[in-house]
Amino acid sequence: MHPAALASTPGLPPQPQVNISHANSRVSAVLPTGESVEVLLFGATVISWKDRAGNEKLWLSDAAKLDGSKAVRGGIPLVFPVFGTAPDHAATSKLPQHGFARNSKWEFLGKSSSESASSTSHSDASVKLDFGLSSATLDEKTKGLWPYTFSAIYSVTLTPEGLSTGIVITNDGKEPFDCQVLLHTYLRINDITKVKITGLEDSKYIDKVVGAQTKSQSGAVTITGETDRVYTPAKGPSSPVVVTEGGSNAFSIMRDNLKDVVVWNPWAEKAAGMGDFEPKSGFKNMICVEAGSVRSWTSLETGDAFEGAQTLSY
Ligand SMILES: O=P(O)(O)OC[C@H]1O[C@H](O)[C@H](O)[C@@H](O)[C@@H]1O
Numbered sequence: 001m002h003p004a005a006l007a008s009t010p011g012l013p014p015q016p017q018v019n020i021s022h023a024n025s026r027v028s029a030v031l032p033t034g035e036s037v038e039v040l041l042f043g044a045t046v047i048s049w050k051d052r053a054g055n056e057k058l059w060l061s062d063a064a065k066l067d068g069s070k071a072v073r074g075g076i077p078l079v080f081p082v083f084g085t086a087p088d089h090a091a092t093s094k095l096p097q098h099g100f101a102r103n104s105k106w107e108f109l110g111k112s113s114s115e116s117a118s119s120t121s122h123s124d125a126s127v128k129l130d131f132g133l134s135s136a137t138l139d140e141k142t143k144g145l146w147p148y149t150f151s152a153i154y155s156v157t158l159t160p161e162g163l164s165t166g167i168v169i170t171n172d173g174k175e176p177f178d179c180q181v182l183l184h185t186y187l188r189i190n191d192i193t194k195v196k197i198t199g200l201e202d203s204k205y206i207d208k209v210v211g212a213q214t215k216s217q218s219g220a221v222t223i224t225g226e227t228d229r230v231y232t233p234a235k236g237p238s239s240p241v242v243v244t245e246g247g248s249n250a251f252s253i254m255r256d257n258l259k260d261v262v263v264w265n266p267w268a269e270k271a272a273g274m275g276d277f278e279p280k281s282g283f284k285n286m287i288c289v290e291a292g293s294v295r296s297w298t299s300l301e302t303g304d305a306f307e308g309a310q311t312l313s314y
Contacts, residue, residue: 016127016158018111025068027108029158032123037158042068043102044131044154046076049163049312057163057251057314059188059286063278068105073276074286076165077102078154079182081146083262083294091178094145098184104138106131106154126159134172149173150300155309166256166309171300178299182262182292183310187243187251192265192284195250197221199241200261205231206295220244223287226267232260232295241289249314255291256309262290 014032021028026047028038034052039045047066049057060074071077080101082092096103109130115123134151135143149172157164165183189195198220207213208228217231233239237259243251255261264287266274271283291310298306 013115013123013125015115016111016113016125018113018127018129020108027111027129029111029127029129031127031158031160032125033160035158035160037129037156037163039129039131039156040066040072040075041106041108041131042066043072043104044078044106044133044156045072045102046156046163046165047072048075049158051314052160056188057312059186059282061277061282063276065276070276071098071102073274074186076186077184078167079180079184079290079292079294080152080167080169081177081179081181083180083182083292089178089297091148092146098182099180100138100142100146101133101152102184104133104142106133107137109153124160126157128155128157130155148175148177150177162311162313164309164311166307168305168307169300170305171302174302176299176301178297179306180292180294180297181258181306181308182260182290182294183258183308184262184288184290185253185310185312186286186288187312189243189245189250189285189287191245192223192287194246195223195287196244197241197263197287197289198244199235199239199253200231200233200263203231203234205229221263223263223265223267226270227263227265229263230260230295231263241291243287243289251289252313253289253291254311254313256307256311258291258293258308258310260292260294262288262292262294264288264290 030036038048064073078101079098113127115125131154237255241253
């Protein structure tokens with residue numbers, strides 16, 4: 001066990017266990033109540049989040065590359081500084097799809113844990129794992145494609161109630177830069193045909209499946225084929241987006257300063273065409289609901305910071 005692990009001390013309430021494994025390439029944490037999370041340093045990608053009964057809440061492809069050779073297909077890849085590609089935006093036009101954050105090795109900055117003072121009969125300990133990426137640690141090729149000076153801290157907080165992931169990006173350089181941020185969350189569901197997404201009613205969206213047309217959502221979102229939409233929820237970021245399955249709440253997504261929500265399911269044909277998407281029928285068991293700020297650019301002047309977060313619960 002790594003020195004960072006928190007061992008239980010006799011007489012004190014049970015504490016979260018934090019481990020660094022797979023030749024220092026993954027960080028995992030388990031709460032005394034049984035919930036767990038696992039984060040790959042490659043991309044600071046959350047690859048697993050389990051409830052206290054051990055049920056996996058995120059979808060991860062059986063063919064996902066976890067060795068750093070490709071962005072992870074599943075979990076929560078981090079999109080920065082561009083969503084998709086932006087051929088008309090000179091500063092980011094050379095970057096690969098969804099930027100470099102999901103393809104870069106992040107540093108584990110450490111953990112902190114807390115427990116509510118009111119805890120009596122059962123522990124409600126939580127743990128926060130912090131990861132860092134900056135222009136100083138980017139590989140030379142990426143620096144050449146996007147020559148700005150920045151630092152990013154990504155925090156993954158596991159509580160008995162849910163999982164929060166939040167990012168702070170700071171412009172540490174002399175030049176301003178524009179960026180977009182997205183938490184590309186693959187939620188695991190049992191049957192896509194029974195899924196409804198609420199909280200996006202009466203909202204404008206860009207339908208990327210039909211030539212980036214702008215449309216308006218009426219009622220809950222259901223998924224009956226390839227879906228790739230960028231919503232700006234009319235109710236604003238403080239209103240939850242809820243995924244129900246067969247009428248029961250499966251997930252609730254709260255956003256902090258992330259005004260857009262991407263809804264993506266590749267459906268059968270697109271899934272068949274993705275080498276790292278397995279099983280091919282897996283599109284029935286996932287829905288991406290992605291909190292972000294991607295419809296426009298966030299401009300950061302020297303010393304400015306952007307902060308955005310989501311909290312997932314079930
Ligand atoms: O295949 P990836 O680069 O991981 O992108 C997967 C998907 O991400 C987002 O949801 C985009 O809206 C989609 O257009 C894209 O297909």
